[in-house]
Amino acid sequence: MTIPYLLAFVLLITAFFWNLIKHKGVQYKWTHPLFGIGTLVFWASLGYHLYAYVLRWVASGRAPLSNGYESLIFIALATAVAGVVFEFGQKRGSASAISALLTMVILSVAMLSTFDPEIGPLVPVLASYWLNIHVTVITGSYGFLGLGSLLGGLILILHLLKGPGKTHIKASIKSLDKLQFNVLVVGLGLLSVGTLLGGVWANESWGRYWGWDPKETWSLVTILVYAIAIHFRWLPGMNRPWVMASASFASIASVVMTYFGVNYFLSGLHSYGGGVAMAIPTWVYVAPAIMLCLIVVAYIFDKAKSWYQ
Numbered sequence: 001m002t003i004p005y006l007l008a009f010v011l012l013i014t015a016f017f018w019n020l021i022k023h024k025g026v027q028y029k030w031t032h033p034l035f036g037i038g039t040l041v042f043w044a045s046l047g048y049h050l051y052a053y054v055l056r057w058v059a060s061g062r063a064p065l066s067n068g069y070e071s072l073i074f075i076a077l078a079t080a081v082a083g084v085v086f087e088f089g090q091k092r093g094s095a096s097a098i099s100a101l102l103t104m105v106i107l108s109v110a111m112l113s114t115f116d117p118e119i120g121p122l123v124p125v126l127a128s129y130w131l132n133i134h135v136t137v138i139t140g141s142y143g144f145l146g147l148g149s150l151l152g153g154l155i156l157i158l159h160l161l162k163g164p165g166k167t168h169i170k171a172s173i174k175s176l177d178k179l180q181f182n183v184l185v186v187g188l189g190l191l192s193v194g195t196l197l198g199g200v201w202a203n204e205s206w207g208r209y210w211g212w213d214p215k216e217t218w219s220l221v222t223i224l225v226y227a228i229a230i231h232f233r234w235l236p237g238m239n240r241p242w243v244m245a246s247a248s249f250a251s252i253a254s255v256v257m258t259y260f261g262v263n264y265f266l267s268g269l270h271s272y273g274g275g276v277a278m279a280i281p282t283w284v285y286v287a288p289a290i291m292l293c294l295i296v297v298a299y300i301f302d303k304a305k306s307w308y309q
Helices: 002-022 033-060 068-090 094-110 129-159 167-206 214-234 241-265 283-304
Strands: none
Touching: 002 033, 002 094, 002 167, 033 068, 033 094, 068 094, 068 129, 068 167, 094 129, 094 167, 129 167, 129 241, 129 283, 167 214, 167 241, 214 241, 241 283
């Protein structure tokens, strides 16, 4: 399933930059060969992904949301759906391309040996209708927030192309900045609602709405992180594409900690690791370093160059 998404990403990101260079970033028509084929491949990948998810649902007799593997499959599905939805407003290939890339990465992570794909019985606390409601909403938000993060990375990359006469790139950055903001608002809204619904479920299961469990705490931290990032929009001097892109790009670290860190490295009611210490993977150190480098280099280019002569 990852190969079709990879193909869709290659076609759509090529269409995005080709359009940016040759046609100054105007909207595509659905009939354009490169954009149209890339979109069809992406939609077909999503259709097959959804079909496979429904088959697992039928085979297990419940919503596939009970463990790390199943939640990753759903997050990937939500990411792909987000790409389809937001591409209708863009029609430049950016939303679909980034969505296809992130979906492929999430599915690749799900196939690691850390995650067991076997269908097993639900533990008693998960045998509730709240599993479908709470987990669907809160993990779905991760897909939107991840998409917003990679869109921020694309905006930072476009900053490296800044130069006199390249006003079409400036216009593309502004368009992506607006798209990124809308994606983050949806993601933050879903995360906030999902956290509140989790409190209701916790009261039914454990007799309290909030207990500062590591998962609950980090969900709150992530809400605050993204609330701050979004509110840069209304702060004088901070309402710049570089600021929003950097904040969105870096904030995904909080989502990763909420999902992976809490589940596998901390002990709590939501932990999959059961408090057993796990080795910290190398990418935890490498990825932030690369992200920081891109943010800094984009800042230097943004300050050193001008869009005009």
